[in-house]
Amino acid sequence: TEKRTQIFLKHSYKSTNSDTSVETLNSTRQGTGAVQMRIKNANSHHDRLSQSKSMILTDVGKVIEPISRHRRNHSQHVLKDVITPLEQLMVEKEGYLQKAKIADGGKKLRKNWSTSWIVLSSRKIEFYKESKQQALSNVKTGHKPESVDLCGAHIEWAKEKSSRKNVFQITTVSGNEFLLQSDIDFIILDWFHAIKNAIDRLPKDPSGSSRNLELFKIQRSSSTELLSHYDNDTKEQKPEHRKSLMFRLHHSASDTSDKNRVKSRLKKFITRRPSLKTLQEKGLIKDQIFGSHLHTVCERENSTVPRFVKQCIEAVEKRGLDVDGIYRVSGNLATIQKLRFIVNQEEKLNLDDSQWEDIHVVTGALKMFFRELPEPLFPYSFFERFVEAIKKQDYNTRIETIKSLVQKLPPPNRDTMKILFGHLTKIVAKASKNLMSTQSLGIVFGPTLLRAQDEMGNMAVHMVYQNQIAELMLSEYNKIFGSEED
Structure with a gap:
């Protein structure tokens, strides 16, 4: 049996041309010594190798990774560019004060005084219910400090807002209003100066304070597109992906057109409306008694x-x-x-x-x-x-x-x-x-x-x-x- 097998192999080897390859698979069965062969030509072998192209090192030290079809959630995004600047803020002052939030986004709130541990950084204030060290050691899900961006904020004394003494008010560009108070004169004055100096150092245009946040939103909304563009050289996008991208681009262009149309109408309305002086002369607008000079x-x-x-x-x-x-x-x-x-x-x-x-x-x-x-x-x-x-x-x-x-x-x-x-x-x-x-x-x-x-x-x-x-x-x-x- 072994001689016959060797003769058969020789014959098979001679009968194949130089473009063929022989794969021998030994399969041992009970009672027999059969040898199975699978002969593949060069073209089929090339096709098999082409299917593994994404694992080939095209450049030294660079591996092209396959596309992930999984949409990442909020926690999986890389926030390095957004969080790092915030983590590097220097704490300028911290301590206990009485705090009351009297407006949220321009909506008036009922005044409710409470003791807060306040941390002042170079561009924001954080309000903790306890000292920052205790808060960090007892971290609970959802119990985050209330943070106030000081960029574009306004600070002033507010005697008329409370019967308490030594009260000043912070008003943010988002319409939030806070009252801070201490019975000790030098403490509240020190806080007032520190916060006012922090506000004065910041740019008056509050739009710059949200650049990192806008960058994060852009990265979050277009992360799938960025991955697709990164893999353009290795794999062509599927037709449905191209359609989806074209829909998003068309939708974005439509939004831009709508915004421009609204801006144009508002501009016409503002330029055509009568001046304040004209309205006052006609008696449509009168100065109030309270609050006037x-x-x-x-x-x-x-x-x-x-x-x-x-x-x-x-x-x-x-x-x-x-x-x-x-x-x-x-x-x-x-x-x-x-x-x-x-x-x-x-x-x-x-x-x-x-x-x-x-x-x-x-x-x-x-x-x-x-x-x-x-x-x-x-x-x-x-x-x-x-x-x-x-x-x-x-x-x-x-x-x-x-x-x-x-x-x-x-x-x-x-x-x-x-x-x-x-x-x-x-x-x-x-x-x-x-x-x-x-x-x-x-x-x-x-x-x-x-x-x-x-x-x-x-x-x-x-x-x-x-x-x-x-x-x-x-x-x-x-x-x-x-x-x-x-």
Whole structure:
């Protein structure tokens, strides 16, 4: 049997040409020694090798990997270019403050104070419910710190936003608003300066702050296309992939066309709309009473004292001089806002109406009017001069200096100041019943009527001077303003 097999192999080898190859596969079966052969020509062998082309090293050190048809999810994307710059942010300041978020995307929220561990970096603030070290050691899914991008943000003191002291507000370009507060003066001032300096160092154009995020979105949305382009040299795209890509390109071009059409229409609308001056001349737009400059309100009413101030003072003197805690006790805020709306709409106002029977609503609205003046009753340019006057050692010199400054004020400020302090002297005269002394009224009205334009100084010291100036003008009203008959 073995001889016959060798002869058969020789014969087969001679009968094949040089382009053929012989594959011998030994298959041992029980009781036999059969030899199986599979002869393949060169062409079929070449086809088999071509199917493994993707595993051949075309260049030294470069392996062409096969395309993955699997669409990667969010966690599988490479975020190196996006995360690395954020991780390299330097922590400039951290510590505990009281925080309240009052707006989210422009939508007002209910004010809810809570203690937060705040971390300030070069371009953002993070709010933790506990210290950062504790938060990192107790990581829980979904419990991430609230992050605020400071690029394009605005920071200012916000006394009127809360009854608490030392409150400032941060407003972001996305419409989020935060209140931060501490009872300790130097701590809150330090935080205010640190955040303001961080904002000032950042570009005013907030669009640059989202470049990395936009890059990440582009990488995420086009990752399949990028892989397809990378493999163009090794394998031609399938027809359905080409159709899908063409659909995306066509869809993108259609979106661009729609956006351009909308921009064109908006541009035409803006260029054709009437100017603000034209609308004001036609009476379609009017400045509101609350929040307008004092001289603007007086010019509109052709007076040196706003009509609303006179109405409030008359109502209080008519039925509120004996009320306990007048000007100190707050009225119902919703009713005060309703009164404010009526005044701004210039509707007929009757403070003797039953809906305004709570005199604290009237006094609350009057305080709100002065508090919302863009420039206080004591103009910013006079603030330092009044402070220097109250510092003088000689009491009579102090009075004469303040009297001289009052006479130099613009007529709307001087006349409104005279009628207001004259009214407050009548409140003091009834102090035995209403329990409102000169000191009490100085505390209530001092910071409202007199404040510095740049409030980044020592607020505690300013508050002392504000109260002292208001108290002196009450106690020495006749010497400073003259008697009411003058």
